[in-house]
Amino acid sequence: MHETLRFVGKVVEGTISRTADRWFLSITVEIPDRHSVRRENQAVVGVDVGASALATLSTGEKVVGPKAYAATLKKLRHVSQHFSRQMEAAKVRAGLKPGEPIPKGMRIPRSETMRKTQRRIARLHARIANIRANTLHQLTTDLVERFDVIAIEDLNVAGMLKNHPLARSIAFGAFRRQLEYKAAQRGKMVVVVSRWYPSSKTCSSCGYKLPKMPLAMREWTCPECHTRHDRDVNAAINLRRVAESSVRGSSPVPA
Numbered sequence: 001m002h003e004t005l006r007f008v009g010k011v012v013e014g015t016i017s018r019t020a021d022r023w024f025l026s027i028t029v030e031i032p033d034r035h036s037v038r039r040e041n042q043a044v045v046g047v048d049v050g051a052s053a054l055a056t057l058s059t060g061e062k063v064v065g066p067k068a069y070a071a072t073l074k075k076l077r078h079v080s081q082h083f084s085r086q087m088e089a090a091k092v093r094a095g096l097k098p099g100e101p102i103p104k105g106m107r108i109p110r111s112e113t114m115r116k117t118q119r120r121i122a123r124l125h126a127r128i129a130n131i132r133a134n135t136l137h138q139l140t141t142d143l144v145e146r147f148d149v150i151a152i153e154d155l156n157v158a159g160m161l162k163n164h165p166l167a168r169s170i171a172f173g174a175f176r177r178q179l180e181y182k183a184a185q186r187g188k189m190v191v192v193v194s195r196w197y198p199s200s201k202t203c204s205s206c207g208y209k210l211p212k213m214p215l216a217m218r219e220w221t222c223p224e225c226h227t228r229h230d231r232d233v234n235a236a237i238n239l240r241r242v243a244e245s246s247v248r249g250s251s252p253v254p255a
Contacts, residue, residue: 007031020122044149044247046239048199048232049172052218055139056232058240063139069131076124083117090114133174140178144188151191151243152176153199153235191243199235199242203227 005011009031017024046058053062088098090108102108110118143150155172176192183190193199201210201220208224218231 001025005029020126021119043147044151044240044243045143045147046151046236046243047143048236048239049152049155049175050232053232054135056236058233058236060233062232066131066135069128072124072128072131076121076128079117079121079124083114083121086114086117136175136178140175140182143179144182144186147188149189149191149243149247150179150183151193151239152179153197153239154192154195191246193239193242197242199238200231202238203229204234204237
């Protein structure tokens with residue numbers, strides 16, 4: 001290997017892996033623990049993870065997904081449709097009728113053109129995974145470097161995965177895992193709020209709680225104090241207040 005390692009320490013092992021048609025060498029290096037200094041005046045933030053924006057902070061900031069992610073998804077759909085047409089043509093050449101399912105145990109001969117399309121699909125899947133991972137790493141690193149206490153909601157990941165458009169937009173499991181281990185490394189705190197806490201439909205100004213709030217309602221006006229709310233910013237502010245209560249030692253989730 002000709003590249004100089006970016007970390008000084010003991011090289012423990014190396015792992016060779018393949019993703020799509022590319023090979024990678026992952027090197028594990030044992031380095032000393034970094035000692036983090038915690039500030040006395042804690043900076044607290046609430047983070048609402050959603051579908052319209054990747055994350056909304058209680059500061060009003062919104063982190064949207066990268067444009068390259070949407071562009072690559074569009075390209076993947078196009079290439080996948082192209083491969084489906086190639087497969088239908090190969091089935092006809094093999095003696096099957098158009099649209100007929102492939103019988104169990106039957107192998108459809110694949111041309112070199114089809115194999116090239118498959119390799120292209122694999123590369124696009126790998127690119128999508130890399131874009132998503134890079135975006136999450138940048139977001140979680142930024143949060144733990146800027147704030148001492150971070151509040152997030154314990155979302156129903158299994159339920160989200162059943163909704164495919166929502167599942168594609170949200171990678172909450174990876175987001176929470178990265179946030180927790182990076183916070184632990186830096187001596188920061190992650191407060192996980194119960195999924196049953198009505199963060200979106202509770203007015204962050206006066207505490208009024210809406211009886212119902214459909215997912216399509218992105219903005220709303222409080223009937224009590226007439227404050228106009230952005231749904232995600234309002235939820236993030238409420239999450240921040242739960243974290244502040246937890247730090248002070250009071251009940252983290254108000255009844």
